[in-house]
Amino acid sequence: MDRGTTAVVTGSTNGIGEAIARQLAAAEVDVVLVGRDRGRLDAAQERIRTAVPGARLRGELADLALLSEVRALADRLRDTRIDILISNAAVVADLTDHTSEGVQRTLATNHLAPYLLLRTLGENLAAAGQSARLVVVGASPTALRSIPVHLDDLGFENARAHGFPPSFRPFVAYGRTKNMNAMFVYSLAEQLAGTGITVNGAHPGIIRHTGLGRDSARGLLRAFGWSQWVNPLLPGPDAGADTPVWLATSPEVNGVTGRFFVRRKDVLTAAHTTDPDRRARLWEESANLTGLPVRS
Known part of the structure; x- marks a missing residue:
């Protein structure tokens, strides 16, 4: 990559996000790591600098x-050169877990945050005539075909709609937010068509050491999280970082936008994620929830 290329990576204090940041740093990209804990941000930067001496990082x-806090972050980044923006942060939270702002935590972190951050910064970059690659880390299109987004219940108020046993419902809700990610990728790519901004999604694969469901979940979901954490048969975070980093840096995808990739291959996601009416509805509801205008 060219010297001076700058990437912003959310959820970059461990797992796949840290691996993405490290691989970008190794490609001589300046990396802005985004995290919610100062100690974890500092520790991640130290690990990356140990692996990549001379890495240019900031938290x-x-x-x-x-x-x-997402709005404040977008405001702080307005004057930063951004060539790459990778949305990786994600959580699995109980359906009853709401933030101090009254938003269900999985919805807020996994969908509304990237909608607000990538839309705001993407539109700003486009208005300034700049070029950039936006990448959203999603999940398996095959696994998510059977759990379409419930457009009348984005906040998962109807717990029974997420199946049984109840202890696994948070993971079903997580899957629905990953379908929201794909829908958002297609819609934002359309909104920014004809500009220098590309928007694509990527499935990193089933990866160990992500920590999803390991700390806050219960029952079967907690067991699932721990099995992912320790399973030696699963690939590690570097494998999960491969396709997002390739989308962010490879000349092979210059100008490619509005696509979803698995193992560097362009794949189709479920029809319920590509349907124009469903995507328009999600876009409008997300705009209302984040306080953005439906059309800029």
Whole structure:
């Protein structure tokens, strides 16, 4: 990459996000790591600098579950050169877990935060005539086909709609937010068509050491999280970082936008994620929830 290329990576204090940041740093990209805990941000930067001597890094503190902090982060980044913006942060939270702003935590972190941050910064970059690659880290299109977004219940108020046993419902809700990610990728790519901004999604694969469901979940979901954490048969975070980093840096995808990739291959996601009416509805509801205009 060219010297001076700058990337912003959310959820970059461990797992796939840290691996993305490290691989970008190794490609001589200046990396802005976004995390919610100062100690974890500093520790991640130290690990990356140990692996990549001379890495050019800085940390930005923001809890992406809080829309007020996402807005503040976007404001702080307005004057930063951004060539790459990778949305990786994600959580699995109980359906009853709401933030201090009253938003269900999985919805806020996994969908509303990237909607607010990438839309705001993407539109700003486009208005300034700049070029950039926006990448959203999603999940398996195959696994998510059977759990379409419930457009009348984005905040998961109807717990029974997420199946049984109840202890696994948070993971179903997580999957629905990953379908929201794909829908958002297609819609934002359309909104920014004809500018220098590309928007694509990527499935990193089933990766160990992500920590999803390991700390806050219960029952089967907690067991699932721990099995992912320790399973030696699963690939590690570097494998999960491969496709997002390739989308962010490779000349092979110059100008490619509005696509979803698995193992560097362009794949189709479920029809319920590509349907124009459903995407328009999600876009409008997300705008209302984040305080953005439906059309800029």
